[in-house]
Amino acid sequence: MNAYFPLFIPKSFFEKEAEHVEGFAKECAVVTHSRLEHDGKGGLKPAGKLTEELIVRPTSETIIGASFSKWVNSYRDLPLLINQWANVVRWEMRTRLFLRTTEFLWQEGHTVHETKEEALEETYKMLDVYTKFAKEYLAIPAIKGEKTESEKFPGAVSTFTFETMMQDKKALQGGTSHFLGLNFAKASNIKFQNREGKEEYAWTTSWGVSTRLIGALIMAHSDDNGLVLPPKIAPLHIVIVPIHRNEEEHKKVLGFIDELTSKIKHLRYNEEKIRLKIDDRDMRGGEKLWEWIKKGVPVRLEIGPRDIENSSVFLGRRDKQPNEKQSMNTDEFLDNITSILDEMQNNIFEKALNFQKENTINIDDKEEFYRFFTPRNKKNPEIHGGFAGSHWCGSSECEEKIKEDLKVTIRCIPLDAKEEKGKCICCGKESSKRVIFAKAY
């Protein structure tokens, strides 16, 4: 069920879970006053000091946990799932649009379970939901895996992630799903009477994706001409630009467009109406078209007097070059537009998937590994090889060493990693599986 919990969390709630405090206390916005007063110098100063400071939520485990502890009494109350769409705040010194902003928007889900198995199942299930959405809607391929101890959510037993590759070959964490074990149940006192009539702590999970995915969308598909949007999530599927030299032609063209759009109205793409805009602004046609290219609209139609004569449309696709346009009979257009959109959605995904595959390699040699992550071009120091699948002994020392040397981190231990014998890329000790190393946003 969707619910909404308060933005402000009393400071004392934070003090309950030790790791959680350490993780979030360093980067939170603290509300200390409840009003402003004139400072006598023409300005305003804080007044009404609060007896207990309020923290602007960085995440809501503690405050939702307080409600869970009241709602959960018996195994009959379980499982429980609450989802919240909200803004959260984590103080950032160096911000990066969509990727690292002090305030961001997200959904956060919180669940409570009777058994460890069920909680783990939920954790994996949400990771699947997210990667399916990334693949099928955002057209972004993802690698599912577990975070290492140093990268997991403060307070979680284990954190699962899906990692995506941007066009500069850096990794972007798309979202996370946390198995919290009994940690938050103990901190928030979430207990239930089990089937044997005994009281025990409940198993909890939490998971979220944020507006960061908009950053991923932009960086995964855009080209030098601007945004490229997968049709399924594009706010507009089609933009129509009327072409005319005088008012008479203008009227004729608009009439023709009206007729066409009344037919498009009956079509469905991905079970929804086709989202269409007629751009009849008083501006040069070329200027308008470039604006829509920049904004990533999948299909552009130019319609002028000659198109009316031939009963055709002049079609440009965002997955092709701007000047690679084709004339198409209107009936043919109407018959094919939904499959064109489907094809574009697939093309965009395939392109991203190929890019990820081309730039992901297994590396077993330490020297090669260091070379892989060393900038090829001094002018562009962030560009490097991509994702490396390499063996890791499991020690945080090796993880830390590589991070220090190369600014490369273990993005995840892939869920589908094969069991195979190998040697740690850092220390050479035995290892049983490869992990994904990359530079990350």
Next chain:
Amino acid sequence: MNAYFPLFIPKSFFEKEAEHVEGFAKECAVVTHSRLEHDGKGGLKPAGKLTEELIVRPTSETIIGASFSKWVNSYRDLPLLINQWANVVRWEMRTRLFLRTTEFLWQEGHTVHETKEEALEETYKMLDVYTKFAKEYLAIPAIKGEKTESEKFPGAVSTFTFETMMQDKKALQGGTSHFLGLNFAKASNIKFQNREGKEEYAWTTSWGVSTRLIGALIMAHSDDNGLVLPPKIAPLHIVIVPIHRNEEEHKKVLGFIDELTSKIKHLRYNEEKIRLKIDDRDMRGGEKLWEWIKKGVPVRLEIGPRDIENSSVFLGRRDKQPNEKQSMNTDEFLDNITSILDEMQNNIFEKALNFQKENTINIDDKEEFYRFFTPRNKKNPEIHGGFAGSHWCGSSECEEKIKEDLKVTIRCIPLDAKEEKGKCICCGKESSKRVIFAKAY
């Protein structure tokens, strides 16, 4: 266009519009620190003092205005409309669930116009949008009008409101639409080059409704049995409770329900699928039914072995008494369910409208006016006469006197008030129209 602006507004933004400061500075949450540190006593203390305090937005005119001033250059950029769905914070000492909470959710619209006329037109238009929504979806009748000087939005030239009557005869302001004149354009420097090539300030408006409307919904329609939800906005239209004595009957009943729901799936109510739940929990039927009555589900269906025999359903409606149920042939039910929901929607609205009419009277005598607003029953001191349409001379002294004497305020100067000669209910001076007086939430 929908957009999203920051939660935190720098203090200096607030200092720009004088009235606005006065109105909001007294009740805002102030962020002064960006992290927490251990206090050495096992607790946490604020650290990282900010150089400029941040105010958690009480409304966004100032921060959206800062963007408008960059976006608006020419009359060609106008009109401009931005809508934001967001949480806002206004510090409250005495809170009241849904009606007066420190944090609440709302939509806030902000527009910029070339002319005063167009801005005013927009202000009225949104008031109409809101009252239409209140009437057609929430089934709440509303009185549209203008606020007096003392009740208007800080910084607005004029504030329009729609006022609704709750079942205790008190008024609840449903939402507001503000004509801001040039005040915020001057404060935020929103200028444009007009058609004559000259630079001038733009006309702005803002308008919003909030989760307060959920409070209105609850208080306008609920009865002693719990919530009563108009079908158009009910999260569930129908709940089906299977009745059975043993597992064999249970299976049969569920089979029959499956068949019925597969037919309901094809129906549409208010252009949407019918929202339905089968409540097959392992609990007593009566207990389940009462739960759904309390939660305001419009239609309850009980289905047991006898209903299967007769191919019928046993139907309860939330706009009738709980025990006033009727058996109905399934085909008849399928043919009539959407009109039943329509009828319920209308019934709920008509009931609220009649209540409002019955408790709204014109009063011209001062003594009668005071009697009207004097509690009839000492045990229930908030209950009084309702809405009074009375003459008012326009002076804030008379407004203030009545507020002090009776805790009664002018809710609005109705837009449809007739011009008629009368005497101010307080001072007896001449007045040309009646205003609505009431006690308010």
